[in-house]
Amino acid sequence: MSTKPIAFKDIINVGDWFVIVLLVIASFSPLMIFHYTYAQSPTDQLVAYVSIDGDVVDEFILSEDTPHQLITYYPKDGQYNIIEVDGTRIRVKEDNSPDQVAVKTGWITRPGQTSIxxxxxLMIEIRGKSSEEAPTDIDAY
Structure with missing residues (x-):
């Protein structure tokens, strides 16, 4: 009694290959969706919003023309955050929080990125804002 080894082509047929290729393509679809969703058109400008306790206290338009700035915020007595703005990027350069999470986050440059x-x-959030659209006010009740 001799046993013949099973060939790989006998295990996987054409339908299996079709499913494998379809799954590989589908696995990259979130990457493509998020790329096109967050892609920035040339007319968009980046705006960084700095908020403390949920209230926006400052905003910066991030562009190549934005000058280098260091701004210090004092959320409460004994607390400080030094924010650095440099062209198209912004970061928390220094603060006196125990974990230094915002400092370790480093520079943020794209819409949707935050440093908290x-x-x-204190939170820094970057949003894209179309240069043609007017600012909108939203009231929630």
């Missing part, structure tokens, strides 16, 4: 200092309740 939880102990001081």
């Amino acid at each position: 200092c939880l102990p001081h309740r």
Whole structure:
């Protein structure tokens, strides 16, 4: 009694290959969707919003023409955050929070990115804003 080894082509047929290729293509679809969703058109400008306790206290338009700035915020007594703006990027350069999470986040440059200092309740968020659209006010009740 001799046993013949099973060939790879006998295990996987054409339908299996079709499913494998389809799954590989589908696995890259989130990457393509997010790329096109967050792609920035040339007319968009980047705006960084600095908020403390949920209230926007400052905003910066991020462009090549934006000058280098260091701004210090004092959320509460004994707390400080030094924000650095440099052209198209922004970061928390220094703060006196225990974990330094916002400092370790480093530079943020793209819409949707945030840098958050939880102990001081300070958040920097970058949003894209079309140069043609007017600012909108939203009231929630």
